[in-house]
Amino acid sequence: GTCDSCVIFFPGLCVGQSDIPVNGPPPKPSLSAWPSSVLPTQSSVTMRCRSPAPSEYFIFKKEGFVLDSAKPNDLTEKMAEFHIAELQQNHGGHYTCESFSKWPNGTGTQPSDALLLLVTGYLSKPSLQAYHRGTVPAGSQVILQCQKAGSVLGPVRFALLKEGRSAPVQIRSATGRVLDFSLLNVTARDSGRYSCVYYQAKAPYRASIPSNPLEVSVTGKVLMIIFSLSEPxxxxxxxxxxxxxxxxxxxxxxxxxxxxxxxxxxxxxxxxxxxxx
The missing domain is CATH 1.20.5 (Single alpha-helices involved in coiled-coils or other helix-helix interfaces)
Known part of the structure; x- marks a missing residue:
């Protein structure tokens, strides 16, 4: 409709229509993985596509090919879920989603940013160690070193994982067997159990078994780094x-x-x- 009978706050928008753009496609949705985008083989994952505006339906894609479509499943009509059970090596890759809005002519969004799903267990387990032992002052830099085991054909990337986070803390490319991850200005938020994996940078994105965990504990102004006592x-x-x-x-x-x-x-x-x- 028009804005003849309403108060205009911004050019092209009126009260009650703040979600409706006048020109161009709506903002792109976001895609996330639960419980994580890095999971062991045979596990299950739920992909959540969130749109900034009410949507009629969502489309789920892998490497540009449509896998599934779904209706929104929440009251705001802004989210849909896609489930993948019994993950295998061929499930690794880049996923995106799109939403088709309730705006005139069923306008479709741009694809979400790509989410990389890694299925672990297909390459030998790396090791994760810290340059610092004992305690270091909070606010300093901590370097965690991931070293891969064995040889892998083609380029590889390393991912630093943190327990409880659905996405890797960092992802970096490497040409050698060892890669350093830097945690800058560490605070209590950096406390937790870290591990690392390495994976092929190209399809089928074969990923390693996660390293044994390394625990980082920050209390007050003191940071302590210890290896998990259960399994060195x-x-x-x-x-x-x-x-x-x-x-x-x-x-x-x-x-x-x-x-x-x-x-x-x-x-x-x-x-x-x-x-x-």
């Missing part, structure tokens, strides 16, 4: 194994040498003509 990183576990083998070997050699001395002493005493009865 592979590199540390391998170090313990090698160290134990060396210690066992030294102990065995020592026992043999002492046994040899005792046997020789006993034999000499037995052959001595002056030994007491």
């Amino acid at each position: 990183p592979d590199t540390m576990r391998e170090g313990y194994t090698v160290g134990n083998l060396i210690r066992f070997g030294v102990a065995a050699v020592t026992v043999l040498i002492m046994g040899g001395f005792l046997l020789e002493a006993w034999h000499s005493q037995r052959l001595s003509p002056n030994r007491p009865w």
Whole structure:
């Protein structure tokens, strides 16, 4: 309709019509994954497409190809959900969504920003370590180093994950086996359990098993970094194994040498003509 009988607040908009643009397509929707966009194989994920305006229906796409469509499922008609069960390697990739509004002529939005879904468990587990041990002042920089295991064909990327966050904290490309993630000006918000994965930068986006967790704890002005006590990183576990083998070997050699001395002493005493009865 027109704005003849209403008070105009902005050019082209009137009271009760603030969601209706006069020219151009409506703002694009957003796409998020729950519980996370990085999940293990055989798990399930829910993709949530949110539109800034009431919509008639939503379209869900992967790499530009339509997978599904759905009606909005909330009272505001601004959100729809798409479910993927029993995730497999071929589910990895970039997803987008679009919404078709209730505005005249069923105007369609631009695609949402792409969301990368990673299905883990197809490459060897990396290790995650920190340059700092013990405590460092809050507000400083903390560097977490992720090191991949084995060789992977083609370029790879590393993702830093935090428990409770639905999207990676950081994603970075790398040419070598090791990549450093920097946490700047750390505060209590940075507390939590971190892990990392690496994955192929191209389809089928094969992703590794997540590293063992690293716990970062910030209380007041003190930050403490400790490895999860339940399961140390592979590199540390391998170090313990090698160290134990060396210690066992030294102990065995020592026992043999002492046994040899005792046997020789006993034999000499037995052959001595002056030994007491």
